[in-house]
Amino acid sequence: MLAKRIIPCLDVRDGRVVKGVQFRNHEDVGDILELAMRYRDEGADELVFYDITASVDDRTVSPEWISLISSEIDIPFCVAGGINSVAAAGARLSAGADKISVNSPALARPELIDDLVGAFGTQCIVIGIDSFQDDDVYRVKSHTGDPDKMRETGREMLDWAREVIERGAGEIVLNCMNQDGVRKGYDIPQLKALRTQCTVPLIASGGAGEVSHFKDVFEQAGVDGALAASVFHKSIIAIPDLKQSLKNSGIEIKL
């Protein structure tokens, strides 16, 4: 059986891992390699490194630290942030990233997804979607790394998800912004709404605060993986305990 994935997300700013609340007020939580090694040792299934400043400042993540991570880590990892061309994606994949995740640049130029899939294959192209619930509409936002530069896209989440799958994306990470960093649980209704039409792997992001939230999102929303940051960085939840608890609940988990 395919195991459900537990995925610590490391938001990277200026070479350090940081974490904000609802994308604001970032605090330093540690060194990239140190945290990556810790999560590897604790049994994380995969890691995501998200350069949250990249799209905003028009910079790109550095292939040097990707190479450093790749040489030390024997689990898969995905790199996100500011990847806006086939060349930029290629540099990261060559440095050792297993997947690349694209968010704002795909919204600015959706054909980028086709180009990336054509060059590297569906299996390593992840699309990140930042979605904000406004009344009963899920709206896609871009450039969420900096609250002052955040933009409305005029797109609805379910439509955008359908389009990125049609263009060949191999996985979707849905970040539910209303839930992000507040640790009240994943947005089950929104994730369920996407799950019913999502034919590629779906990763839940935003809202993890306790073990039961992971159990709920796997059992109720049927996602393939659950991503979290602060609960792991602050040792509120220990990954080995989380995985044992999920396994005891009958969820397919690799211990």
Next chain:
Amino acid sequence: MDLVIIDTGCANLSSVKFAFERLGVVPVISDDFGVIRRAGSLVLPGVGAAPYAMDNIKAKNLGSIIKTAKQPLLGICLGMQLLFETLEEGGKIIKGLGLIPGHVGPLDTRDLPSPHMGWNQLHPLSDFALMNGVDSGDYAYFVHSYGAPLSEFTVAACHYGNPFTAVVRKDNVMGCQFHPERSSKVGAQILKNFLDLSA
């Protein structure tokens, strides 16, 4: 004797190289005929689209040297798929290296999401030293949309919607559909076993 990672010009070579380095072996990455011929063992990695990878192998004239290799040869992911006779991708059939009988087609995942992405369990079906120390139910990291059905050459199976070949072997030629370089301790054990085959 050198371990040579065959440089097909399209794959993510560095993570495979790093994985062997963690085992204390420094591989040579090369597309040079002489280097490949003199190698103690060969790795054929692969990420991306099959037609593109086969075109690269043809453009570099690497086909015949891979086909006539006598050393232990390990294909990884797409590199394993290229070992078969034919591959289907995007509705087209292309010729593979033909070292192992069989066809690689789209995975029938039934109602499960595709690509098959994540940690899934290995089920050894026959004894082969590559799988020493790997138990039935151990997890490896997979990421693929195409696969080979079970055959007499299947060493280990995996199941996702339907069973498919996770590890294959014919004579000196073997392959893993998963990524041993990203499969934690199980993957390291398999890569170590591969090195032992050529020792």
